Amino acid sequence: MENILGRVLPDYIEGYGEVKPFSGAFSNLGVKGKSQVFVKCVSPRDVKLLNSIREALEKCEIKDGMTVSFHHHLRNGDYVLNMVMDEIANMGIKDIKVAASSIFPVHAPLVEHIKNGVVTGIYANYMSGPVAEAVSKGLLKYPAIMHTHGGRARAIESGDLKIDIAFIAAPTCDEYGNINGVYGPSACGSLGYAIPDAMYAKRVVAITDNLVSYPACPIEISQEYVDFIVKVDSIGDPKGIVSGTTKITKDPVGLKIAKMAAQVIEASGLLKDGFSFQTGAGGISLAVAKYVRDLMKNKGIKGSFAAGGITGYIVDMFEEGLFEALFDVQCFDLKAVESYRRNVAHQGMSASLYGNPHNKGAVVNRLDVMILGATEIDLDFNVNVTTGSDGIIMGGSGGHSDTAAGSKLAIVVTKLLKGRLPIVVDKVTTVTTPGETIDVVVTERGIAVNPKRQDLIEKLKNTNLPIMTIEELKSIAEKMVGVPEKIEFDDKIVAVVEYRDGTVIDVVKKVKE
C-alpha cells in the first residue's frame, strides 16, 4: 500500500506488526486510551537499594524477549545503557528489545549484543554512530522503530510500546527512589524524556552515582514510580553529557542563513509581546536565536516562553527578560543545568508534555516559531533528518516532527549545498517530517515558502528577502553541483519511521552493497 505521501509500505512488517499508514499530520486524533500499569506494591519495611545491576535485573525477573528502556540525558557520555546491556548479556539473556530515547556513538558495544542475538529490536527517536550503522546494514533481527520525542511518549502511554524494565540514569537519587538531575557529578538537568518510562514501565530501576540521604530534593521523578536503586561508581562522563558552553557559529554562510531566518520571523508578524520560540543547540539554529535576541531587544519585545532542549544562550535571553519562562526537556550545557536548578520559571517538561499529540495539549502546540534542520528537503517540503546522503541512518526526528506540527511557523534552516550535495531534492530518501507541517525553508541562496502559506508569501513580498519557489532553489543547487546519483536499496526494511501519532510515515531499507 501507499501512505498519503506516496511512500510504498507493506501491510505487515515482521517484528513490527500491522502497518497503519500515515494519513495526514492531524488526521489521527480523537479519543485515545491510556495503558494500564501493574505495580508491584512496596511494603513499609522493604529495602529498595540493591548492591548491583545484576541483583536489580534478577529482582525484576529479566527474561528473554523483554523490553528494557533508557533515556538519553547523558547523551554521548552515558555509561548506563552499556553497563546494563553488558550485564544482561552476561546473564545469557537473549532477544531483548532496547527502547532508548536516543542512541549515540558511545553505545557502540550494543553492536556486539546485536550480533550475538542479545538484542533483537531497537526503539529510538534518534540514533547516530556505530549502532545506527549496524541497523542500516541489517544486522538487527527486527527493524528498528524510530519514534519522535512526543511519539515515544504517546507509544508508552498508549501501550504501543510496553516497557518491562525502565532504567533511569539518576544524577542524584536517595535510597527510596527520589531522583533529580540537577546535582551530582553527572548532573544533566531536566530528566524530561525519562518521565513516561518511569510512569508506565512495569519495573523501574534508578542507577545513580550520587546517593544522597532521604529525601533527595528537588524531586523530579518521585519514589512512587521507582522499584529499585543501584549505586554505581559513575553513570557517565561529564565531558560527553553537557558541554561547558554552547557557542554561536562563526561560519559566515551559517550566519547569513540565520539572519535571514530572523528576518522571516520578523516579517511574519509573530515577533511581538508573548512570542514563543524554540531552536536547536547547533550551528545555524542557535545563530537564529542570536538575531532573534537582537530583534527582541531593539523592539522591546517581551516573549512568553522558549522551549525544548535548553542551551545557555536561551538561558541568557530568559535572564535578560526576553522570555517569561523556559520549558526544558533536556539541558544542553552547564549554564542551562544551573539555571534549571535555580529558577522556578525554568520549568522541566516531560516528553509527553513536550510533544505527545494524544494528550490534552502539548507545549509544541503553544509554539509560535520553531527553527529546524534538514539533511534533505523535497519539492513537497517533506524533510529527512533520519538518513544521510548515503542512505545510512544518522539521526531521526527527535522533536522535529512534533515541533513542526505544533508551531505556527516552522522554519527549516539549511545550507543549500552540503559538501557537494544539493539539499533540495525531488523526493527525500526518507520522510521524517511531512511537508504539510513545514512552512519555510531558508538557505543562503534563497527562501522558499510552502505554497499553502499564501498569507506568509504575501507578507514576505514586502521585504528585500530573496523569496523563490522550492523548484527554483533546487534548480540553483543543481546548476552548481549537478544531480546526485540515486542510492540503491535492497528490499529488506531495517527501520520503520513512525510519525508522532503512531502511523508509519516511511521505512528505511538496507543500502545495496
Next chain:
Amino acid sequence: MKLRRTMLFMPGNNPGMIQNAPILGADSIILDLEDAVSLDEKDAARLLVKNALETLDFTGCEVVVRINSIKSDFGYDDLNVIARVKPDAILVPKATEEDIEEIDEILSTIEREEKFKLGSIKLIPLVETALGLENIRETILASKRNIAVLLGAEDLTADMGIKRTREGNEIFYARSKVASVCRAFKIDAIDTPFADVNDIEGLIEDTKRAKAIGMTGKAAINPRQIDYIHDVFSPTMEEIMYAKRVLHAKEEALREGKGVFSLDGKMVDAPVIQRAENIIMKAKLAGIIRE
C-alpha cells in the same frame, strides 16, 4: 551608479570559500591570486578562479581578481587566463603608471580577441608604496579603465618603516591623498582593510575615520566585517528622511515656479539637492528603501 562600500578579499585557492563568495553580502569580491596564495599553488589558484568565474552566478556582486604583479613570474599568465573569462575588474598590486599602461594594452588585445566590448574590464590600482602614493595621479591617468584606488596600508607602512596602529594616525596623509585624488577624477577611494577581525569596535571606528576623510568604501578580510562597514557607509535613516524632505521641497518649489527655496530656514541650493539625490540613490541600492 554601483555601490562599492565593501570589497571582500577571498583566497583564490579555496574552493569552499569561493563557492560562497557571491552570497556573503559584499558589494565586491576580490579573488586573490597574490598574497593569499603560496608560490607552489599559483597555477592551481589561477585555474580555480578562472573556473569559478565561468561557473558561478555572481549576480549583484562585482568580481575583482587580484593578479600577481606583472613584474613577477606569474602576472602575465594571471592576466592572460583571467581576462579571458571577463572579471569586472583586475586589482593591480603595487601599481605604477607603467604597469597600468601595459596592463591596459594587454587587456585591449584580449578584449579584441575575445570579442568583449573594448574597455569593459576595469582596473583598480593598489597603492601600497610611498612612490605609488605620490604618483597616484599619474597612475590613475594611465588608463581610462581605472574605477577605484585601493589603499594598502600594511605594505605602505612597511615601505615607510613606520608602525601600523589601531588608531591609524600614521595613514592619515595617505588616506587624505587617495581620497582627494580619487574625488578629483570621480573614482572610488577604497580604504585599507582592518586587520583584527575580532575587534569589531575598532573596525567601526576605523571605518568611520576613513569615511570622514572621504574614502568611499573599505576592503574587508572577513565576511563578518561586511555588515559593520556597510552600516558606516550606508545612509542613515535620518539622512534619508532629510534627503526626502529636500527633494519634496524642491518639487514644491518647482510647482510654485520658485528658483531658490529654503527648508527649515536654510537655503537649499544645487549641492544640497545633489547630495540628497545621492543619498536616496545609495539608500535604494543598499536596499534600505524600496523603489
